[in-house]
Amino acid sequence: MMRWLLLLLGGALLGGVVHLATVMILPRTATNDAYARLTPIAPVNKVTPIPVPSPDAALMPFMDPAFVSAVCRYDLSKSGLKLTVPVSLSYTSISFYTRYDVAYYAINDRAAGRRVIELDLMTTEQHNDMPEEEDVTAADRLIVESPTTTGLIVVRALATEPGLMPMARNAIAAAQCRPLEPSQASR
């Protein structure tokens, strides 16, 4: 009897380990996470509009139907990335996600304080390789460091009423993300 109780206790303790291990491993094994859902529609390093969600079709759960959004699925393995987003009338935001859909940075039109939000995305190594003086002189150059070499940039514009959807869509359509030219990155 005692022996079985001990085995039960040991099993429960081991169960705790199994629980923690599965929770930690899950993001790396998930086959239907947001990144995987966006992969078929979004080419690498290019801004692609995400269809506005409707009851019949939504690419991801819990999307905000008041927003027009676009995604740039990035790959920094060759070079950094330059992102240009013109702001829309009401509210525009840019969110950065790692390969495992963790939001690590976001900026909105007010924080950027300009008509066009421009920023450079690079890995920590690429940022370190940059000539130092450039980093200092170009104070208006916003540089974001990505913790993973691949990931997602989601650009979203609010349409405060359904009639303003086309306007928000136009603003988003002009957004661009493209690889930094070598001369630009290491000038």
Added chain:
Amino acid sequence: MRLLFGSLFAFIIAALVGLGATYFALTRGAAFGALKIGSWTAWPKTGTADADPYARASIARTGQLPISLGDGVSFSAQTDDAGRVLDGRCDVVLDGVTPAARFWTLTLYNNGGDLVANSVSRYGFTSQEIVRRADGSFSIIVAPRANPGNWLPTGGIDRYMLVLRLYDTAVGVSTRAGREVPMPSVKTRSCP
């Protein structure tokens, strides 16, 4: 032989306990740092690089992109203030004001996170669309049938959830629930 049965028993217990706990944690949406105000709950930390492993696992499992904290905060409610589960056949009234934010949106989802089809194709409100009283407060009626004022149709489904997203707001990780973050009350008015 006894050793074999014993260890097999222990392993089965371990698998049941471990996988069961993971399943429950992820289906209940458990994560640390919940901010609860009335019937509304938000997990501001889920939208940062410091998201805990439970938050990361549940993001991966549902396939959603969490709202980044630099963008906004998302509050969700599945029950009314009395703890009663939101029912799409009842009339539910949201009343009050929201915390300071540049914009907010209120959206109705089924529990899987999909929008709910309805005759007028209205899935939510933005802060600009709402009709307010003179003092800036508002009330929204979430009901299956048309109502005067701010009517959010439920499509008659039995379970739903409301998500209130605040954009460009000061509400965040350091926010304490209290008087400085007023959220609208959620009350079930009548049920068939």
